[in-house]
Amino acid sequence: xxxxxxxxxxxxxxxxxxxxxxxxxxxxxxxxxxxxxxxxxxxxxxxxxxxxxxxxxxxxxxxxxxxxxxxxxxxxxxxxxxxxxxxxxxxxxxxxxxxxxxxxxxxxxxxxxxxxxxxxxxxxxxxxxxxxxxxxxxxxxxxxxxxxxxxxxxxxxxxxxxxxxxxxxxxxxxxxxxxxxxxxxxxxxxxxxxxxxxxxxxxxxxxxxxxxxxxxxxxxxxxxxxxxxxxxxxxxxxxxxxxxxxxxxxxxxxxxxxxxxxxxxxxxxxxxxxxxxxxxxxxxxxxxxxxxxxxxxxxxxxxxxxxxxxxxxxxxxxxxxxxxxxxxxxxxxxxxxxxxxxxxxxxxxxxxxxxxxxxxxxxxxxxxxxxxxxxxxxxxxxxxxxxxxxxxxxxxxxxxxx
Amino acid sequence: xxxxxxxxxxxxxxxxxxxxxxxxxxxxxxxxxxxxxxxxxxxxxxxxxxxxxxxxxxxxxxxxxxxxxxxxxxxxxxxxxxxxxxxxxxxxxxxxxxxxxxxxxxxxxxxxxxxxxxxxxxxxxxxxxxxx
Numbered sequence: 001x002x003x004x005x006x007x008x009x010x011x012x013x014x015x016x017x018x019x020x021x022x023x024x025x026x027x028x029x030x031x032x033x034x035x036x037x038x039x040x041x042x043x044x045x046x047x048x049x050x051x052x053x054x055x056x057x058x059x060x061x062x063x064x065x066x067x068x069x070x071x072x073x074x075x076x077x078x079x080x081x082x083x084x085x086x087x088x089x090x091x092x093x094x095x096x097x098x099x100x101x102x103x104x105x106x107x108x109x110x111x112x113x114x115x116x117x118x119x120x121x122x123x124x125x126x127x128x129x130x131x132x133x134x135x136x137x138x139x140x141x142x143x144x145x146x147x148x149x150x151x152x153x154x155x156x157x158x159x160x161x162x163x164x165x166x167x168x169x170x171x172x173x174x175x176x177x178x179x180x181x182x183x184x185x186x187x188x189x190x191x192x193x194x195x196x197x198x199x200x201x202x203x204x205x206x207x208x209x210x211x212x213x214x215x216x217x218x219x220x221x222x223x224x225x226x227x228x229x230x231x232x233x234x235x236x237x238x239x240x241x242x243x244x245x246x247x248x249x250x251x252x253x254x255x256x257x258x259x260x261x262x263x264x265x266x267x268x269x270x271x272x273x274x275x276x277x278x279x280x281x282x283x284x285x286x287x288x289x290x291x292x293x294x295x296x297x298x299x300x301x302x303x304x305x306x307x308x309x310x311x312x313x314x315x316x317x318x319x320x321x322x323x324x325x326x327x328x329x330x331x332x333x334x335x336x337x338x339x340x341x342x343x344x345x346x347x348x349x350x351x352x353x354x355x356x357x358x359x360x361x362x363x364x365x366x367x368x369x370x371x372x373x374x375x376x377x378x379x380x381x382x383x384x385x386x387x388x389x390x391x392x393x394x395x396x397x398x399x400x401x402x
Numbered sequence: 403x404x405x406x407x408x409x410x411x412x413x414x415x416x417x418x419x420x421x422x423x424x425x426x427x428x429x430x431x432x433x434x435x436x437x438x439x440x441x442x443x444x445x446x447x448x449x450x451x452x453x454x455x456x457x458x459x460x461x462x463x464x465x466x467x468x469x470x471x472x473x474x475x476x477x478x479x480x481x482x483x484x485x486x487x488x489x490x491x492x493x494x495x496x497x498x499x500x501x502x503x504x505x506x507x508x509x510x511x512x513x514x515x516x517x518x519x520x521x522x523x524x525x526x527x528x529x530x531x532x533x534x
Contacts, residue, residue: 140411
């Protein structure tokens with residue numbers, strides 16, 4: 001039986017607008033998110049006992065300490081973390097673990113990234129070929145292999161992940177994947193913080209620039225700038241705070257991080273399935289809820305082809321049933337299990353390290369009944385999911401205060 | 403005949419070109435790079451294992467937008483070669499969804515990558531449609 005002292009709650013949370021922030025650097029963005037989260041929770045840096053700080057693209061720069069110098073240097077431990085696209089969720093896990101362990105009763109987590117105009121974030125290991133062939137690297141290659149032995153680019157990797165699902169269970173098509181993107185772009189029209197908030201027709205999506213079949217440009221996550229931050233508090237500490245703080249607090253019923261266990265093909269194509277299913281299984285068990293209890297889900301639609309497989313991995317549908325599940329309309333905001341009502345990574349945007357906290361902000365905002373035009377009415381339970389290739393999977397289940 | 407060198411060390415050239423993996427002698431897991439221990443069972447002994455040269459396309463993508471210097475379009479695929487997954491390009495096939503399909507049967511083929519200043523040819527591999 002869980003006692004109040006074991007419980008974890010979100011006391012304050014904030015995300016910046018996602019998009020282009022030409023006039024703000026990483027520290028400015030992080031400070032805006034953290035200031036917002038502290039104010040939202042009615043606390044200050046002096047109340048924090050730990051900081052989990054996430055940034056991927058400048059992971060050696062100590063963003064946590066930079067943030068302290070901007071907002072308050074209180075001498076508390078900082079854990080700067082980098083875990084691919086699961087960086088934000090990992091930072092949140094750090095705060096959760098510190099509070100859960102009893103080392104402190106309040107912790108801060110934030111994630112920040114500047115990615116506007118970044119283009120492809122992987123691939124291009126291919127430089128010019130050498131003038132004499134010399135084997136190098138772990139495969140003894142004499143020339144770069146991206147584009148010669150498969151692909152390194154993320155739109156192509158995740159395209160194959162969706163296609164593999166189609167091969168296994170059938171029913172997928174270019175049009176099906178484009179319809180998933182159509183849903184998320186439609187959802188984004190209600191989200192003023194999204195980087196892109198225009199609806200796109202199926203024809204527009206399918207007719208846009210092809211990146212890696214079947215993913216066209218609007219079916220890929222949008223590179224942009226952004227930050228998100230959260231204050232985690234223990235159940236025991238929360239009881240000592242004001243009734244208003246307790247009313248708006250959101251319970252973290254499960255906080256899970258997994259990596260990919262060995263699977264036969266994982267050296268060939270990253271396996272994003274097993275570790276997601278494992279994380280979801282652990283999360284449902286920890287929270288004592290099941291997929292049918294979820295009022296909304298924010299999952300890692302880094303590409304339209306990825307969203308499909310995660311319906312199955314998160315057990316929102318029967319095994320092999322993701323296509324039928326989507327076609328039933330279940331994942332539209334009007335459906336039985338709304339998925340990515342924020343617009344998802346394809347339109348809200350994907351400032352990598354911010355994503356794993358921004359999705360928690362989205363769900364928490366619905367659970368508080370503060371989501372405005374896009375509020376899922378009566379939302380009580382929600383789930384967030386991120387995948388970082390390599391791989392790491394973060395899943396959080398959140399519940400409205402009783 | 404010009405001197406030849408394989409694009410990667412797990413491609414074996416000669417009369418019968420094929421791929422070779424490090425196979426865990428305890429559980430049979432196969433790896434194309436060297437491992438200190440088997441990622442599946444932690445055993446530390448490996449033996450070379452030849453990979454089947456025919457297989458089935460389990461996933462593919464047609465890359466139309468790549469990093470500078472990488473010619474497009476090309477077809478990247480996951481090929482199931484008798485139970486061993488292989489990453490490769492699909493070659494000698496028109497790179498569009500009408501000609502490349504999930505489940506298509508393919509076989510290993512080699513191709514010239516280029517010739518260096520000493521006249522040595524680098525030979526790569528891909529998979530081409532079987533009986534196409």
